[in-house]
Amino acid sequence: MTQDPFVSRLRPFLVVWPLIGLAAGLAARWAGHDGLASALWIAASAPVLAVLLAEIVGGLRRGDFGLDIVAALSMSAAIVIGEHLAAAIVALMYAGGQYLEGFAERRAQREMTALLARVPRSAMLHVDGALEEVPVERIEPGDRLLVRRGDVVPVDGRVAGGVAVLDQSALTGESMPVRLGDGDDVLSGSTNAGDAFDLEATRTAADSTYAGVVRLAEEAQRSRAPMARMADQYAMVFLGVTVLLAGLTGWLTAEPVRVVAVLVVATPCPLILAVPVALMAGISRAAKSGILIKSGKALEMLARVRALVIDKTGTLTAGTAHIVDTHVAPGISPSELLRMAASLDQASKHIIAETLVAAARAQGLALSVPTTVEDTPGAGLTGRVDGRLVSVGGFQYVSARVGDAELRKLSRDRHPGAVGVAVAIDGKAAGLIILADTVREGSEELLRRLRAGGIERIVLATGDRMDVARFVSTGLGLDLVRADLTPDQKVLVVLSERKNGPVMMIGDGVNDAPALAAADLGVAMGARGAAASSEAADVVLLVDHLDRILPAMAIARRSRAIALQSVVVGMGLSIAAMLAAAAGHLQPVEGALLQEVIDVAVIFNALRALRG
Known part of the structure; x- marks a missing residue:
């Protein structure tokens, strides 16, 4: 059943309280105070039973049936017929199983906090010739903003002068940065991978692309199909068998003590404990594998x-660009082409420039210090490396310096999505370095x-x-x-x-x-x-x-198989014990002890999910 948030906060108390009550009651009985012991056990069971009944009522209104009904029947019957110790034990086992199941969810669930944390909270707004940091809620269409390097674009808009180099991979899946010019549309949620640029807002923050993604994710989370608990699938079968056996025992024997023994043995601890223990064990096993x-x-x-x-x-x-090919002019090697280009690119913070520098260093190439560097944002660089004039950038940028025809001789077919970085040395086309995201x-x-x-x-x-x-x-x-x-x-x-x-x-x-x-x-x-x-x-x-x-x-399937095995074996042993109790071979106290042996057995079996 779905847990109410208030009930979820009560779970630690619902485990500790019956544990204390159970221990205190045992101490009272040991001291010869049977009446006090019974009172303590009833007090230990009452909060768990009250919360359980409230959850069952809410679940029945939703048409939700599960093992909670079996636990409530066992606990209530034990209290009514005077088996208060059994009631306290069932309360502790049920509350413990619920807490284990909830703990497995709480250990990693933070409900979209990182998605919301990435939403820009403020923006740099041009106001009367100065910049003012304002909350994004104040931005209106037509406002002019400054988007700094590394900033997440706060609202949808268009480039207002200059060039924008944007990483849109988080929004579109496009792995390579996008170069946008004056008047081009910009999506909120993109990251500025180049120099600062001005943005003219075309929408408010609430109506922009990234806000829509956040809303869409939250709506999808709320509307997703629920995953049924495995134990619930077997709970109704177990409930039916329990009621049938108890009813037949009372009708055929007219001996209340046998009915009591059947109900005590029917406490559904294998269902309550086996599944969450096996699944938590599987979760722990998976964590060790990353x-x-x-x-x-x-x-x-x-x-x-x-x-x-x-x-x-x-x-x-891989999600990042890699060098997949190099086209070189006669007289220069691919490694020397990369060394010259990467040496110059040390002066740039462009993401492709950083990729070339990293690739050169990974190959162990000795990079030189560039001098007299001229950077055209979003287009390319020109400077001197080892005394030679080097230009690195897009096809248009470099072809303007060496001639379109000369550079095209080096250009060959390349697969879709690849980016070519052109290189010229001393006014001549030196080569093309091809970058692409690879499978x-x-x-x-x-x-x-x-x-x-x-x-x-x-x-x-x-x-x-x-x-x-x-x-x-x-x-x-x-x-x-x-x-x-x-x-x-x-x-x-x-x-x-x-x-x-x-x-x-x-x-x-x-x-x-x-x-x-x-x-x-x-x-x-x-x-x-x-x-x-x-x-x-x-x-x-x-x-x-x-x-x-x-x-x-593999871990999930093994853990689920072990949980299923524990449930089936536990239920089978419990039903066998109920039949023995119905036949008069088990007294209520003996049944309670036998049930705890079954509980221990299924728990140890469920813990096998930690291994393998």
């Missing part, structure tokens, strides 16, 4: 998924193993262009490729795939957060992905390896 599973319900769903919707940038691909190594094998593990359908859903998506997905054996998707369209893709079974969504960007929240199971790349996606997801891969989803699924 996999954060936020709840027992998520672990159960991970074992059942049949369809996969996967994002491209940062998930199926993660082993992706084809990973998808094959996912299919072998029970995933029947795999869909690529990306905000990137269709030609890029098709190129990246070549040879991966996907069932469907969807591209040019907005965040709300990704949600629709997830919902449409539900006809094929429970859907798992894997993503890493802010634009993936609504789809992750809407999926039956959301999995986020937490090592490098956006914090928003980690908060919206049910499972977070703490290391930047997509193949971690394979052991996660």
